[in-house]
Amino acid sequence: MSNTQKLVIAALLTALVTVATMAFQVPIPATKGYINLGDTVIFIAALLLGPKYGALAGGVGSALADLLSPYAAWAPFTLVIKGIEGFIVGYILYKAFSGESNLKSRVAAMALGGLWMVVGYFAAEVLLYGTPAAIVELPGNLVQASGSALIALPVVAVMSRINVFKSVN
Known part of the structure; x- marks a missing residue:
């Protein structure tokens, strides 16, 4: 697949990250934040397209969702945070596991990417609102990361079975 084709797919996945982030939100009243499904699409994009395009879809798609919602300051x-998350997931799969997409490599990549997202938002929340607010938000971010990985795993497994990964990479 050419770089142009990868870029087009990345652009579509970027839009899908925005939609998944905005369409399904579970509010966290204590912090006025929310849990969303955007990370699911970030994980899929990074596992499918690698670190560069995973970062693009994650960072731009998620930031666009913030800009189109009351969370523009974020x-x-x-x-x-989300750009690095997508990069980490793609990098771990394609560098540490040499592109070998199996359950172990996918789980490791998403766990490390999700951990980065949790740590990144914790640091941002400490900076903006202080440690107590960041601690309150921590469980929601953990649920978001782990839930997104659990949803992405079967999707990626099906995509692997129909050879989507082989045609893209």
Whole structure:
């Protein structure tokens, strides 16, 4: 698959990250934040397209969701945090596991990417609201990361069975 084709798929997945982030939200009243499904699409994009395009879909798609919602002040943090999350997932799979996409490599990649997201938002929340608020938000971010991985796993497994990964990489 050419770089142009990968870029087109990345653009579509970027839009899907935005939609998944905005369409399904579980509010966290204590912090006025929310749990969403955007990370599911970030994980799929990074596992499918690798670190560069995973970062693009994650960072831009999630930041765009913030800009289109009442969370615009979070967009710069989100761009960096979610972009690095997508990069980590793709990098772990394609560098540490040499592109071998199996259950072990996918879980490891998503666990490390999700952990980064949790740590990144914790740091941003400490900076903006202080440690107590960041601690309150921590369980929601953990649920979001783990839930997104659990949803992404079967999707990626099906995509692997129909050879989507072989045609893209």
